[in-house]
Amino acid sequence: xxxxxxxxxxxxxxxxxxxxxxxxxxxxxxxxxxxxxxxxxxxxxxxxxxxxxxxxxxxxxxxxxxxxxxxxxxxxxxxxxxxxxxxxxxxxxxxxxxxxxxxxxxxxxxxxxxxxxxxxxxxxxxxxxxxxxxxxxxxxxxxxxxxxxxxxxxxxxxxxxxxxxxxxxxxxxxxxxxxxxxxxxxxxxxxxxxxxxxxxxxxxxxxxxxxxxxxxxxxxxxxxxxxxxxxxxxxxxxxxxxxxxxxxxxxxxxxxxxxxxxxxxxxxxxxxxxxxxxxxxxxxxxxxxxxxxxxxxxxxxxxxxxxxxxxxxxxxxxxxxxxxxxxxxxxxxxxxxxxxxxxxxxxxxxxxxxxxxxxxxxxxxxxxxxxxxxxxxxxxxxxxxxxxxxxx
Ligand code: HMG
Numbered sequence: 001x002x003x004x005x006x007x008x009x010x011x012x013x014x015x016x017x018x019x020x021x022x023x024x025x026x027x028x029x030x031x032x033x034x035x036x037x038x039x040x041x042x043x044x045x046x047x048x049x050x051x052x053x054x055x056x057x058x059x060x061x062x063x064x065x066x067x068x069x070x071x072x073x074x075x076x077x078x079x080x081x082x083x084x085x086x087x088x089x090x091x092x093x094x095x096x097x098x099x100x101x102x103x104x105x106x107x108x109x110x111x112x113x114x115x116x117x118x119x120x121x122x123x124x125x126x127x128x129x130x131x132x133x134x135x136x137x138x139x140x141x142x143x144x145x146x147x148x149x150x151x152x153x154x155x156x157x158x159x160x161x162x163x164x165x166x167x168x169x170x171x172x173x174x175x176x177x178x179x180x181x182x183x184x185x186x187x188x189x190x191x192x193x194x195x196x197x198x199x200x201x202x203x204x205x206x207x208x209x210x211x212x213x214x215x216x217x218x219x220x221x222x223x224x225x226x227x228x229x230x231x232x233x234x235x236x237x238x239x240x241x242x243x244x245x246x247x248x249x250x251x252x253x254x255x256x257x258x259x260x261x262x263x264x265x266x267x268x269x270x271x272x273x274x275x276x277x278x279x280x281x282x283x284x285x286x287x288x289x290x291x292x293x294x295x296x297x298x299x300x301x302x303x304x305x306x307x308x309x310x311x312x313x314x315x316x317x318x319x320x321x322x323x324x325x326x327x328x329x330x331x332x333x334x335x336x337x338x339x340x341x342x343x344x345x346x347x348x349x350x351x352x353x354x355x356x357x358x359x360x361x362x363x364x365x366x367x368x369x370x371x372x373x374x375x376x377x378x379x380x381x382x383x384x385x386x387x388x389x390x391x392x
Contacts, residue, residue: 005133006174007126008321010167011070013332014291015061016160016278017049017144018373020343021351026155029348037155042241042272046279047159047343048351049144050371052378055082056095056388058161059142060376064392065335066138066163067100074136074167077128078108081117081141081283083311085110086386088193093140099376099388114189115237116311117141118162118283123317125166126175133168143282148197149355156240158279162287171330172294173321176304180220180318182212189312196358205312209243212316213250213308220318226304228255231320233267234306235289239280241272244289247308270296277340295336298328342373 022045023037037043049058059080080093091110096102111117111124118141125137142161147153188205191198234251236244248268252259259267271289273296275281281288286309293305300323310316346354360366365382375392 005130005168006170007129007133007168008166008170008174009122009164009172010136010170011066011165011330012162012172012287012291012294013062013065014160014162014274014284014288014336015058015339015374016047016281016343017053017058018343018371019048019050019346020045021048021346021348023155025345025348030150030155040242041155042245042276043155043279045277046157047281048157048346048354049159051354051357052368052370052372053374054086054378054386055084055142055144055161056086056092056099056386057372057374057376057378058159059092059096059140059163060099061374062142062161063096063100063138063140063163064375065332066165067102070136070165072102074134075102075138076106076135077125077137078102078106079121079125079137079139080108080110081112081121081139082110082143083112083114083117083191083282084143084146085112092142095386095388096140099390113315114311114313115239115282115285116309116315116317118287119307119309119317122164122166123179129166129168136165136167139164139166141283141287143284145280145282146197147200149352152202153198153200156280158281160278160281160284160288162284162291164287171324172327173290173305173323176226176320176322178220178223178225178319180216180218180223180225182215182219182316184208184212184215184314186314188314206243206246208312208314209310210246210250212310212314213247214254216308216316216318217251217254225318226320228252228257228306230304231306232300232303233271233293234308235271235286235293236308237286237310238272238275238289239285241276244268244272251308274336274340291336294323294327295331295333298331301325301327344373
């Protein structure tokens with residue numbers, strides 16, 4: 001049951017990058033049967049960042065409409081979750097703070113634990129709001145998933161950012177207090193500081209994810225969590241959307257419920273619509289699943305939704321949230337669909353060119369031509385500093 005004073009997600013907005021590579025185009029290069037992508041992993045396309053886009057510009061595009069709607073008066077904390085950080089020291093959120101002209105009396109910090117840290121940020125935000133219900137916390141989850149060229153993981157790349165305003169008496173989703181946790185030190189996917197792409201053992205990572213579903217669910221049940229029958233659907237972290245199907249199969253087994261593949265498909269389908277065309281957005285992925293559920297149906301008031309968050313390495317959490325009646329009036333469905341629809345398709349050669357030209361790190365001044373369709377851009381790099389500008 002939600003706590004006496006409900007705390008949760010008051011607003012949710014996401015943005016993705018300006019370019020898109022379809023799996024049909026990718027399959028021309030890899031020679032794979034496109035059905036392997038469309039059906040086998042459940043992916044149709046992947047968002048590709050333009051040269052002047054990064055985790056900060058996507059996060060700014062996601063957060064700006066939230067700030068426009070609610071103002072900054074009650075925001076005292078900005079939590080930025082990412083595993084594709086741009087700096088070892090400075091929080092990406094500080095750049096965002098400046099781009100959005102937020103007041104100086106705000107604490108800004110970055111969180112990391114693979115794809116899980118968006119959920120850590122959400123839970124920490126809820127605790128801060130419970131301590132002082134006058135305050136709001138702006139949570140950002142922003143990532144660019146990048147694997148080695150011609151590796152099995154390449155087909156699961158993607159990019160997106162989610163902004164969530166966490167507050168008391170939220171308009172979208174009230175978080176239920178019970179949560180289930182699972183941590184296991186495992187080498188399934190990681191990215192050493194000297195690498196720009198992840199190292200991954202794909203099969204091991206999928207097995208570790210499913211083991212974490214069991215572990216987090218067991219802990220959730222031991223701590224008074226709701227039975228599975230009371231959850232309208234479950235939003236899963238979606239490294240590729242077929243993983244959500246496998247995860248729900250695992251969960252129904254763990255919960256001792258017999259469910260046909262067809263029933264599992266129809267429970268999961270509303271959660272995958274954005275991720276199947278955006279790709280893995282790591283920390284943002286789970287919350288794109290939530291956006292897809294809410295944007296796709298405005299009659300879910302009072303329904304409870306389950307969430308399973310997984311971050312390789314590994315940390316996982318199962319929790320639930322109650323959809324607030326009237327939430328339909330607060331959705332950003334049209335903007336979300338537009339951010340996906342406006343992406344410019346690129347061919348494999350253009351994708352390769354972007355991949356082969358990373359940002360120079362010689363300390364010199366380098367200007368980056370405008371390519372983004374977003375309102376914020378990375379316009380250059382000088383003396384090892386990223387330079388951003390508002391273009392919208
Ligand atoms: P792969 O080895 O190229 O693919 O990579 P595959 O041969 O295993 O095929 C995939 C599926 O397509 C299989 O289905 C095939 O049968 C099917 P499954 O047996 O799994 O049900 N298939 C076809 N279906 C229809 N028509 C066809 C056809 N051909 C084959 N013609 C792999 C797959 C996922 C391993 C790869 O993409 C990879 O390494 N991905 C990256 C790692 C990953 O996503 N892991 C997921 C769990 S870990 C996680 O979620 C955390 C993460 O987000 C990072 C973080 O936390 O920070 C990754």
